[in-house]
């Protein structure tokens with residue numbers, strides 16, 4: 001019998017790549033989708049899998065809807081990727097962020113505990129929980145110090161996952177993933193904002209790019225590599241927590257330099273610093289140590305930042321040219 005999986009956040013960047021990976025492995029894929037007034041399936045369309053998913057109505061803020069979806073799907077594996085995932089918006093919508101990214105995890109775990117305790121569970125935790133970093137390279141034992149309502153909500157989601165594993169013996173794992181990007185990244189995140197602008201500037205449709213703190217440093221990887229780590233976590237006999245990262249950190253400034261240079265432009269001619277994009281509290285630097293994932297899961301990142309940015313610029317050049 002083929003395995004089945006329920007993915008919350010299936011219309012997001014990671015949800016789309018994970019759905020593709022699981023379909024390729026022969027899974028039946030169910031996707032929890034919250035009602036929206038606009039079309040949110042563009043990523044699944046771009047990957048050519050829109051029609052291969054069984055969509056189930058549900059919102060992580062609504063415990064009953066989550067229970068219903070779980071009962072309909074009867075999944076072997078549950079990947080909880082749904083979230084208000086934009087750090088910047090979490091100061092404007094702190095309560096929604098807390099309900100969806102924090103309590104939403106409990107809704108999912110409670111549903112599993114009551115109705116499907118054999119289902120394995122993956123929680124999309126984040127390096128944003130390290131925030132004001134307490135060690136130069138962050139790993140599974142580094143203390144957390146979140147710096148945004150998003151980071152605080154995700155920290156609750158992380159600990160409730162650990163707690164349900166320890167309290168009820170659920171196979172519940174938390175992946176502490178560092179930033180990962182792709183051509184399917186939302187336009188509000190800095191890498192995609194940059195690659196989209198690079199394409200527009202190159203094609204004469206835009207002149208400047210307004211950014212905030214370009215001295216911030218991130219450990220950026222490719223989303224397509226990272227969803228493999230999620231799947232590997234749920235194939236282990238014991239559930240556990242893992243850092244997933246590249247072990248390389250780069251400033252936003254250097255990421256811009258790479259993107260502009262790829263199309264023979266100089267970022268300094270186009271980037272304008274705009275305080276409107278500064279955050280009330282910043283995570284200045286993130287640098288992960290993926291040693292445990294390498295040792296226990298046999299996972300290593302395959303894509304360099306340079307090739308990732310080139311892939312994103314190429315995709316945006318095609319999109320912008322078609323407009």
Ligand code: NAP
Nearest residue numbers: 009011012013014040059060081082083085124126179180
């Ligand atoms: P994303 O592209 O923003 O996708 C988020 C998904 O969550 C979308 O499908 C969205 O649906 C869905 N969603 C939002 N609110 C919901 C709700 N109330 N109920 C059900 N679904 C809801 O994010 P991503 O980059 O794929 O990230 C996936 C997960 O990993 C998130 O939990 C994120 O916080 C976490 N994470 C991401 C990174 C990263 O660098 N990408 C790193 C660490 C952790 P709509 O399409 O309808 O809005």
Ligand code: GDD
Nearest residue numbers: 085087126127128178179188189190211212213214216277
């Ligand atoms: N978005 C954005 N827009 N960020 C900017 C800008 C800008 O104009 N200018 C500078 N930055 C800086 C931010 O201040 C931050 O330091 C860095 O670029 C990265 O910002 P984002 O791309 O928005 O990502 P993030 O690190 O805040 O959050 C992402 O990674 C987390 C994992 O560490 C998201 O994917 C989260 O969901 C994820 O958990």
